[in-house]
Amino acid sequence: MMERALSSAGISILFQDANLAIRYAENLPDHLKPSLTIGGTDLHLFGEKDGEHLLKLKRGVLESGKPATAEVELVTGDGVRIYELKIERVGGRKAQGLLSVISEITETRHREKVLKSLLRELSHRSKNLLAIIQGIATQTARHTVSLDNFLIKFRGRLQSLSNSQDLITDSSWRGAYLFELAEKQFAPYWPDAGTPMPIYGINAHLTPNAAVHLGLALHELIVNSASHGAISAGATSITLNCKEAELNGKKAIEVAWSEHFYFPSDHEFEDNSFSRTVLERVVPTSMNGRAQFAIDDDSIGYRLTIPETEYEILKRR
Secondary structure (H helix, E strand, C coil): CHHHHHHHHCEEEEEEECCCCEEEEECCCCCCHHHCCCCCCHHHHHCHHHHHHHHHHHHHHHHHCCCEEEEEEEEECCEEEEEEEEEEEECCCCCCEEEEEEEECHHHHHHHHHHHHHHHHHHHHHHHHHHHHHHHHHHHHHCCCCHHHHHHHHHHHHHHHHHHHHHHHHCCCCCEEHHHHHHHHHCCCCCCCCCCCCEEEEEEEECHHHHHHHHHHHHHHHHHHHHHCCHHHCCCCEEEEEEEEEECCEEEEEEEEEEECCCCCCCCCCCCCHHHHHHHHHHHHHCCCEEEEEECCCEEEEEEEEEHHHEEEEEEC
16 A cells, blocks of 8 residues: 555655665666665665765764755656655664655756746846836936826827737737737727728737837827827728838848828927837837838828848738
């Protein structure tokens, strides 16, 4: 019954006498069994490096009577396996020997390693996000003349960032599809829910970095259209198209915004405005891309070329 219980629990037992010679072992892993020698020591079972460490530790347990824990890494045909040994002295004042309870913790250590890696990545991304928010706050304040105006624009930009971040988080930090990103940015401002949003071409899968920054660019274009352009008039003379392109002789995609409308002198794209800085400098620089922006009395055109390091073409529409 005890053997069955040990086997089902994946636990091994090792008993050594007061001289640390192995006297009994049960349910050892298959790759340890060939090394098992009754009367041998940890040097025979675990090898010279780990064996020396375990012998020193076990002598301390024999002398002090205090339990100890150790970990051993063994190279097997299936890779590195990690085992935990819980070591206790057997007997009263005069020690009769040691009992070691051995359990495999390979998967536990692997999960811990993955979790630490994810936490480091989360910390890195959080710092990047905070830097973006700080930049948005600083630049928005620099280009607004009243607190109310600042709050309106800053909240809108934060919401845009949040919308992009929701898609990235839902994908386990792998990024976001272009069409879903654009639809998320359009949704709060699109005048007719029954009218399809004007998004065409390649539905590229963007990296988290590209998704966040393209989301900011689309937000500036959409907000201007909702405040001063085609969306404000209920018109749908807007297209967002994605097609294959080249950048410095390498594969790329080009995301193009085209809007036709008679624009009054009041719009978001004055020279040196934050909106224009985002479109022409911040967004292309963030992804080592290229941008072209043009505004006339009756149209706005924006073309962003994104290098292949910032996207994958997984499906088309």
